[in-house]
Structure formats: C-alpha cells, structure tokens
Amino acid sequence: MALLDRVATLVRANLNDLVDRAENPEKMLKQVILDIENQFVQVKTQAAIALADLHLLQKRKKENAEKHAEWMRKAELAVEKKDDELARAALERAMSFQQLTESFEEQIVDQEAQVELLKSALKKLEVKLAEARGKAELLIAQHRRSRALNRAADARQTPGGENRTFERMRSKIAGEEALGKAKSELLGDDIDGRFHTLEREQKIDALLQEIKARKRLSA
Numbered sequence: 497m498a499l500l501d502r503v504a505t506l507v508r509a510n511l512n513d514l515v516d517r518a519e520n521p522e523k524m525l526k527q528v529i530l531d532i533e534n535q536f537v538q539v540k541t542q543a544a545i546a547l548a549d550l551h552l553l554q555k556r557k558k559e560n561a562e563k564h565a566e567w568m569r570k571a572e573l574a575v576e577k578k579d580d581e582l583a584r585a586a587l588e589r590a591m592s593f594q595q596l597t598e599s600f601e602e603q604i605v606d607q608e609a610q611v612e613l614l615k616s617a618l619k620k621l622e623v624k625l626a627e628a629r630g631k632a633e634l635l636i637a638q639h640r641r642s643r644a645l646n647r648a649a650d651a652r653q654t655p656g657g658e659n660r661t662f663e664r665m666r667s668k669i670a671g672e673e674a675l676g677k678a679k680s681e682l683l684g685d686d687i688d689g690r691f692h693t694l695e696r697e698q699k700i701d702a703l704l705q706e707i708k709a710r711k712r713l714s715a
Contacts (some may be wrong), residue, residue, distance in 0.1 A: 543614035557600035
C-alpha cells in the first residue's frame, strides 16, 4: 500500500540528520510535522475504513454460518422424514453457505492483518510526531537562547562602542581647539604687524617733523 510506504519513509527519517542538513531547521521541522500530521489523518481514516470492513466481514461470516446451520437442521429434518431428495437439496444449500463462511474467514484474516498494520502505523506516526514536535520545541528554545546570547554580547560590546564614539568626539574637539588656537595665533601675528606698521609710520612722521623744524630754523 502506497500510504504505508509513505508512512514508513516518514518513520525512518532521521530528524537529527535532517536538522543538520537543513538551511532553515525550524522551517524544515514544521514541514515534517505537517507531513506527519497529514499522513496520520489519512492512516487514521484508512484504519477506520478497514475496521468497518472487518466488522462487516465478521457480520457476513456470522450470517452465513447461521444459514449453514439452518440448512443442516433442515437436512436432518428431511432425513427424519425419510425424504432423501429433500435432504440432499438442503445439504447442497448448507455446503454453499459453508463455502461462503470459509471464504469470509480468509478475508477476515487478511483484513485483520491490514487493520493491525494500520494501527501499528498510527502508533509509529504518533511517536514520530511527538519526536518531531519535541525537536521543534528544542530547536526554537535553542534559537531563543542564541538570540539572547547575541543580544547580551552586543550589550557588552556597547560600552566599547560608546568609548570609541567618545574618543572620536574628543579627537574632533581637540582638533577644533587646535585649529582655533592656530587661527588665534595667526590673528595675533597680524595685530603685531599692524602695530609695527603704525609705529614705523609714527617714527617717520616724527622724523619728518624734525626735518621740517630744522629747515624752518635754518631759513
């Protein structure tokens, strides 16, 4: 049965290997769980149908057995009445029902085996489903712990990141201070130059006045 073959494939699947090979283990396990759940529903449906068929076969077997017994009683009655021909006819009917009863017995044996196979498949799927769900829960928990550890690691690294940021800010401020100081020095040099020029002009004016004064005295 193709259904039981699919079940066997699912049951044989090594979830650990599947998880190790999967790019997204959580997604893979969810798909496996979905597949098992679908197969479980199908097997359960088939098991119910097979069990119903078994009950029907058992009922038909019982009915034929009762008819066989009834025709045997009729054959005995005919013998008691010394009617061999009627007894033979009754025995013929009894034999046909006996054959049907034996046929139903064979079908019942096969059907019982089928029902047991389906019940066994159901139990194996239940175990596999529980295993897959457990793996999924474990994997989700591991992922949560991993994310928590990553966040904790990021949190521990944050002060270092802030220090680097402060260091960059400190360097920038120091650079700006140095630039301001340089500008101030340049501005200071410029002022000195301007005063130097004024002093030169003042000296020149004084010399010029001295010369003019001497000229007026000598005239």
